[in-house]
Amino acid sequence: MRYAYAISGALLVGGAAATLALQPPAGAQTAQNEPTAMAALAPRAGAPASFADLVARLQPAVVNISTKQSIKVQPQANPFQGTPFQDFFGGGGGQEPNAPPVTRQAQSLGSGFLISPDGYVVTNNHVVAPGAKGATVDSITVILPDRKEYKAKLIGRDPASDLALLKIDATNLPFVKFGDSTKARVGDWIIAIGNPFGIGSTVTAGIISALHRSTGAGGAYDRFIQTDAAINQGNSGGPMFDLSGNVIGINSQIFSQSGGNIGIGFAIPAEEAKPIIETLMKGASVQRGYLGVGIQPLREDDGAALGLPKGRGEIINRVEPDGPADKGGVKTGDIVLRVNGQDVTVDQTLSYLVANVKPGGAIKLDVNRDGKNITLNAVAGTRPSEDALAASVNGGGDDNAVPESGGKGQNDAMMSSTLGLSVTELNADIRRALQLDATATGVVIVSADPSSDAAQKGLQRGDLIVSVNRTPVANTADMARVISQAKAAGREAVLLYVQRARQPGQFISIRFNK
Numbered sequence: 001m002r003y004a005y006a007i008s009g010a011l012l013v014g015g016a017a018a019t020l021a022l023q024p025p026a027g028a029q030t031a032q033n034e035p036t037a038m039a040a041l042a043p044r045a046g047a048p049a050s051f052a053d054l055v056a057r058l059q060p061a062v063v064n065i066s067t068k069q070s071i072k073v074q075p076q077a078n079p080f081q082g083t084p085f086q087d088f089f090g091g092g093g094g095q096e097p098n099a100p101p102v103t104r105q106a107q108s109l110g111s112g113f114l115i116s117p118d119g120y121v122v123t124n125n126h127v128v129a130p131g132a133k134g135a136t137v138d139s140i141t142v143i144l145p146d147r148k149e150y151k152a153k154l155i156g157r158d159p160a161s162d163l164a165l166l167k168i169d170a171t172n173l174p175f176v177k178f179g180d181s182t183k184a185r186v187g188d189w190i191i192a193i194g195n196p197f198g199i200g201s202t203v204t205a206g207i208i209s210a211l212h213r214s215t216g217a218g219g220a221y222d223r224f225i226q227t228d229a230a231i232n233q234g235n236s237g238g239p240m241f242d243l244s245g246n247v248i249g250i251n252s253q254i255f256s257q258s259g260g261n262i263g264i265g266f267a268i269p270a271e272e273a274k275p276i277i278e279t280l281m282k283g284a285s286v287q288r289g290y291l292g293v294g295i296q297p298l299r300e301d302d303g304a305a306l307g308l309p310k311g312r313g314e315i316i317n318r319v320e321p322d323g324p325a326d327k328g329g330v331k332t333g334d335i336v337l338r339v340n341g342q343d344v345t346v347d348q349t350l351s352y353l354v355a356n357v358k359p360g361g362a363i364k365l366d367v368n369r370d371g372k373n374i375t376l377n378a379v380a381g382t383r384p385s386e387d388a389l390a391a392s393v394n395g396g397g398d399d400n401a402v403p404e405s406g407g408k409g410q411n412d413a414m415m416s417s418t419l420g421l422s423v424t425e426l427n428a429d430i431r432r433a434l435q436l437d438a439t440a441t442g443v444v445i446v447s448a449d450p451s452s453d454a455a456q457k458g459l460q461r462g463d464l465i466v467s468v469n470r471t472p473v474a475n476t477a478d479m480a481r482v483i484s485q486a487k488a489a490g491r492e493a494v495l496l497y498v499q500r501a502r503q504p505g506q507f508i509s510i511r512f513n514k
Contacts, residue, residue, distance in 0.1 A: 208225055224252070337368055420448060
């Protein structure tokens, strides 16, 4: 198997269209990679004798980025508690079943580069985002090659493209500019500068192995420049330069079986990054087109069975009710072959083509339905956040749409100390996020006490409790009444019927807390 890794430094627990740098007036500071300065330094075409002069000019603009984070974790219970061995294997000290969460410190590490003399820094979103569930980023530090350190402000970030923009308070800094990645060719020499493993600024060289490469992750920006230059953990956010000193990519991911470099690295093309960074610099959020469908690739066997060309088209496996696709007549099982005249392929996915349509724009879909080709027309919606999309795909097992506590009314949420569960009632947002049918009824788990029998048996945030003791529960009051009846009858447990997203439901007996 091959594994795709985002390549910021490992989390350690326990301890987008106009040029960004305008032409300066005469006498003003210029970019490190200004064409007039680079002309005399760039090696001649072909295999260069040395990259040394090129690196010496560019390296001052590449920075190290680190974050300090706080993570709340639940202490692990002592597995030997209550046995003769409990005193020998870590008893006491925060390992009791009801021990409160413990805050631990963490850090992440990555690279970035300056794009202006007044301190704007480009990096990957995953370099500066919380590295674990429940983590918060306390501070971001930018370290220049001369070891000067600056506290950085997060100007904006875009998880969909894995880009982020920082700002440090400094002037007269060395900086570089974006180039035109559309002119890059397979086989061109490139150099990558970053801070792998936190050992300091490091330079590697290689060639462009592929363009518009899809990693199979899907989404609006699954198109990368592939390179064989050595890229490792900590290289995330560092620049990829061509031999004219232009930033043509931002190092972002690798394919690896071990997490280390095996010669397959990926960079976000400058043509994708520039407009996004410019939007973030203006303080705006990036908006993309949205169709409201679930999709899966059209595999070779599928195409052969349907008589369709290999490598073309994607199958619709879900249509969001009342979404743009639904209103445009798209149906489950449709095979989308083209979007606005552009073929849907492995390198040019449906997600990519739709995302690059402005919200409100027209989307013409060439579709194969039941062996016949038809044309459908839809109007692009606004693509939701990546968190909302992930929740929809994953069934909302730990979804942001499930509130932390109740809303209006006393019965909107209830903490059942008897079962160690906090539950809330269904609403339209939760129903949509959890991919529940309109006819689904029950109450949704908000949280489960880690020490409860419910948590030990796998119940979690986002699970739907349909019935208690085979009595349907439509709201929290129903659930409380059935539990009270069970306790009055001398029962020590109740039988819950639980559904997780669209998976088949199951009966689970939950013992009362003592």
